[in-house]
Amino acid sequence: MTIATVGLLHPGAMGVTVGAAVRAPVRVVWASEGRSRETRTRAAGAGFEDLGTLAAVTAAADAVLSVCPPHGALALAEAVAATGFDGLYLDANAVSPATALEIAEAAAAGGARFVDGGIIGPPAVRPGTTRLYLSGDAAPELAALFEDSALEAIDLKVENGSASALKMCYAGFTKGSAALLLSLRAAASAYGVEAGLLGEWSRSQPGLEKRSVRAAATTAPKAWRFAGEMEEIASTLEAAGLPAGFHRAAAEAYAQLAGFRGEPEGVTVEDVLTALLDGGPLTKDEKGRPRKAALIP
């Protein structure tokens, strides 16, 4: 099968770099209906062709690339299938293998062939930073689209769903440990021992203080869509008989930070700790900071 036209759903911060990585002379089309002005600006800047509606995109495209927040991935596949799309459908989203199966079934209901994908790394602006892992029989056709681009496509050459599993296990540590670290620094703040914790970190865990500051700045603006990803990771572990609680807790923490959506970079760790502790049951001191009650009166 020759892929002459690719439908990109949607040109978000990550998606626009995926579309830009598609090799020439493949045409990249998208649907502006219902999308934000930021997305329109991004897509125009990248030279993608706006066909207006989802139906127009799927009618024109040989392959559809789904790049969206995990909580919207299944609904998007269903919407595409409803248009009767029977080409190649890539789900490149941060979903569990079980959700990938549901998405595969939804895509197949419209007649499409499914490819499972998982993106690891930041938006693929510079080569070497970002991988698109692929699994399933049709992975080589998709991988060929990205040859010599800033997005390195890697065919895992294993059964469908594996690329999603890999993404879950990878993000489970990077994003899971960031939530863990921020929650523990928040606890130290609540108990009045943040300075003590930072002092001990500086002696035996050099790097953790900086890591907590960076975790706050980088995760807070994206936390609104991490909660869904954490739930997908929790389900992935649960299905393997492993503890799901790490990522259910991370989902709680990121949900608590959803208000930072769209904040410019530069959210401080203090802002994040305050948000994490908002509404907690500890008493507050005269400055409104949460503090534990004295243990021994």
Place this chain on the structure above:
Amino acid sequence: MTIATVGLLHPGAMGVTVGAAVRAPVRVVWASEGRSRETRTRAAGAGFEDLGTLAAVTAAADAVLSVCPPHGALALAEAVAATGFDGLYLDANAVSPATALEIAEAAAAGGARFVDGGIIGPPAVRPGTTRLYLSGDAAPELAALFEDSALEAIDLKVENGSASALKMCYAGFTKGSAALLLSLRAAASAYGVEAGLLGEWSRSQPGLEKRSVRAAATTAPKAWRFAGEMEEIASTLEAAGLPAGFHRAAAEAYAQLAGFRGEPEGVTVEDVLTALLDGGPLTKDEKGRPRKAALIP
């Protein structure tokens, strides 16, 4: 108050170094009743005086140092109080501030003054590796015991319970992230993408593979007592209105590794992943390894 005699409960791997750090000429006594042969050998090697029973120790001691697994800390304080001990009682265990309060109340019921402590670092064999954090009014008296020793005593100069809070927040990341990392590598193994995960780690998270190997070797033999500590950390976060699930999950993972108790160093990461996945609901392949069912038949 002059501390002439210290009662050490008990000379475990950590405790023996705490007793050895007590400055001369303070006498260190302990109670061999019900303790293992390993503990007797350790105590004899360190030159501690065996008074046989707990009652004999508390009758002789001006201060009692409790160094034991967290799940036994409250019962030990109650047992000491039952002997009528009215000296200085240090709880140096990995317990939540709330548990520290219970221990304080138990100790006070016998007439003792309570000092809250938390040990961070390995057994204090070499100077510079290990800190004994202390909080509460009587902290300076305790700290003086360890002047110029391999165990650095640090008075946090904040309210009682804070040393426990600091220990919880610190161990919550070191031991919590180790359990998280091992659980995710186990998930990758279960889904057949461990090689893919290690490949991606080698590119974007250098150090994580080694860290998982080290986490397996260092945590597995001690996991039997980490489960209780993780529960204490979960309660610490919960009381501050933060997610408790990280450490409930870590407790599950460590409980699954309890069978490695007493294993010599050198537990492999493969052994640990197998133990974590034991009994999981995934199907098994022809070699008995857990594998997910193919997503797309």
